Amino acid sequence: MYMNEEISLANGAGGEAYRQMVQEIFIPGYGSPELNQLGDSAVLAGPGGSGELAFTTDSFVVWPLFFPGGDVGSLAVSGTVNDLAVAGAIPRYISVAMIIEAGFPTETLKRITASIAATAERAGVRVVTGDTKVVEHGRADGIYITTSGVGTFDGNWPRPPQQPCAGDALLVSGPLASHGVAVMAAREKLEFEPPLQSDARPLAGLIRSLLDSGLSVHAMRDPTRGGLGATLCEWAEDSGLNLTIKETDLPVKAEVRAACDLLGLDPLFCANEGVVALALPADQAEAAVACLRAHPDGRAARIIGQVSAGLPGQPGHVSVDTGYGTLRRVTLPEGEILPRIC
Numbered sequence: 001m002y003m004n005e006e007i008s009l010a011n012g013a014g015g016e017a018y019r020q021m022v023q024e025i026f027i028p029g030y031g032s033p034e035l036n037q038l039g040d041s042a043v044l045a046g047p048g049g050s051g052e053l054a055f056t057t058d059s060f061v062v063w064p065l066f067f068p069g070g071d072v073g074s075l076a077v078s079g080t081v082n083d084l085a086v087a088g089a090i091p092r093y094i095s096v097a098m099i100i101e102a103g104f105p106t107e108t109l110k111r112i113t114a115s116i117a118a119t120a121e122r123a124g125v126r127v128v129t130g131d132t133k134v135v136e137h138g139r140a141d142g143i144y145i146t147t148s149g150v151g152t153f154d155g156n157w158p159r160p161p162q163q164p165c166a167g168d169a170l171l172v173s174g175p176l177a178s179h180g181v182a183v184m185a186a187r188e189k190l191e192f193e194p195p196l197q198s199d200a201r202p203l204a205g206l207i208r209s210l211l212d213s214g215l216s217v218h219a220m221r222d223p224t225r226g227g228l229g230a231t232l233c234e235w236a237e238d239s240g241l242n243l244t245i246k247e248t249d250l251p252v253k254a255e256v257r258a259a260c261d262l263l264g265l266d267p268l269f270c271a272n273e274g275v276v277a278l279a280l281p282a283d284q285a286e287a288a289v290a291c292l293r294a295h296p297d298g299r300a301a302r303i304i305g306q307v308s309a310g311l312p313g314q315p316g317h318v319s320v321d322t323g324y325g326t327l328r329r330v331t332l333p334e335g336e337i338l339p340r341i342c
Contacts, residue, residue, distance in 0.1 A: 009339050016332040018226070019234070038234075039162055040083035040222050041151065052159075054089035054151035056080060061144050063340045065112070067186040069179075069198030070273070072145055073115035075342060078273055079224060080149040081123040081202040086220040086276060088159040088211060089151030091123060091204050096147050097131040101140040112143065123202035125149065157211040164219045164235050168307040169285035170243060173206060173276040173298045174199060175251045176228055180270035181259050183341045194255050199274030206297040207276060213291045219279040222272075224342055226332070229268035229318070231277050233332045236316035245305030246321045247328075268320075269333055271341045279307060 011017045027035060034042045041056040060076045070078075077094065084091040096116060100109065120127055153159055164170075182196040203222075211217060223231040236243050252260075252267045260267050274297065280288055285303050292298030310316045318330040 019332065037162075038238075039087060041087040041089065041149075043087060043153075043159070052153045054084050054087045054153065055148070056083040056087075056151075057146065057148040058083065058342075059144060059146040060342055061141065061340060062183060062342055063141060064183075064186055065108070065142060067183050067198055068195055069182055070200035071112060071115050072143065073112040074119040075198075075200045075273060076145045076147045077116055077119040077123060077125070078200050078202045079222075079342060080147040081125055081204050082207075082222040082273075082276075084149050084151035085202075085204040085207040086222045087151065087162075088155070088157065088217075088220070089153055090155055090208070091125045091149055091151045091202075093128045094120065094125050094147050094149040095129045095131075096127055096145065097133075098146075099133050099135060099140055099144040101142055102134055102137045104142055109143070112145075119202060123204050125204075155208065155211060157214070160211075160217045160220050162219050164239055164241055164243070164279035164307045165281075166241055166307055166309040167282055168218055168279040169282040169288075169303050170232075170245060170305040170307065171278050171280070171285060171288055171292070171301060171303050172223075172228065172251060173203070173278075173292050174272075174274060174300045175253045175256065176272060176275060177252055177256050177260060177265075177267035177270035179273040180227065180341045181256050181263075181265065181267075183271075184263070185259060187340070190259075192255055192259055196255060196259060199272060201274040201297060203274060203276055203297055206292065206295045209295050210278075210288065210291050210298075213287070215280055215284045215288050215291065217278055217280045217288075221277045223275060223277050224271050224273060227267070227269040227271055228275075228277055229266065229330055230332060232318045233330060235279070236318050240310045240314075240316045242308045242310050242316055243305060243318045244308065244321055244327070245318070246323065248323045249302060249304045251300050251302050251304075268330065273342065282306065 041054040178199040292301035
């Protein structure tokens with residue numbers, strides 16, 4: 001499969017087209033071994049043997065800028081902090097760069113800046129640098145924000161190898177699909193009862209409590225664009241292992257599931273901004289759930305599936321146990337999923 005001659009919205013949605021763009025353009029183009037890790041954060045050797053650092057960057061073009069449960073500012077900080085935390089790092093510093101359209105209301109900019117500051121304080125990180133560009137009216141959609149973050153590996157735990165193992169259990173820390181569906185409903189002015197709320201929040205404290213417990217976490221991801229489905233497919237493809245999840249065990253709020261059914265969306269591929277997916281030995285799964293549920297951000301944690309060895313010479317795959325005696329194969333969507341949700 002080769003890239004199309006023009007970039008489409010599908011290339012930014014976190015599905016197969018996005019992964020293809022990364023594999024065919026960015027990895028060969030840049031050629032750095034750190035990029036080849038393809039983690040939520042790059043892991044870098046510190047200068048002069050001073051230890052490893054985690055580094056990540058992300059751009060946020062969400063619309064609308066304010067949505068139930070968050071806004072573009074809180075989303076930007078949360079996304080960057082979570083990418084550092086799932087790497088096993090302690091988030092320390094972030095930068096904030098903005099592209100602002102001429103005519104953007106000053107009061108709205110103040111509101112977004114206050115949200116960034118409040119979320120950074122909650123996450124225990126400091127905004128230490130930034131950049132601002134203003135472009136002509138009509139050249140941007142209000143405001144775009146790019147945040148970068150640096151984390152340190154000085155916690156009292158080993159860095160997760162980011163590779164699931166056969167015999168692992170699969171867990172998520174909270175309900176799925178809430179962010180993507182809430183943003184889409186706000187954009188289209190769809191009203192649901194009860195109202196849909198994004199789950200966007202920084203999870204460094206939750207992740208730190210899990211890693212500090214001494215449990216052997218093998219892999220952790222922040223399943224944002226492309227949702228949990230994309231994360232599981234990437235783990236299966238990269239490891240050659242088979243991942244099976246139980247449909248009845250997937251935590252999806254009733255109002256979110258109803259909205260997905262109405263709109264024809266699969267909760268597996270809707271974005272999350274306050275959920276951690278992880279793999280660890282099955283005999284530690286219950287302890288991990290208990291640890292996560294003891295934290296305010298992990299009270300809905302749940303075991304959702306397992307990892308098993310694949311067939312020799314065959315690629316790994318993801319299956320959903322439907323609960324009716326059948327398995328449904330899960331593959332990355334090739335087209336556009338949900339645009340402008342982060």
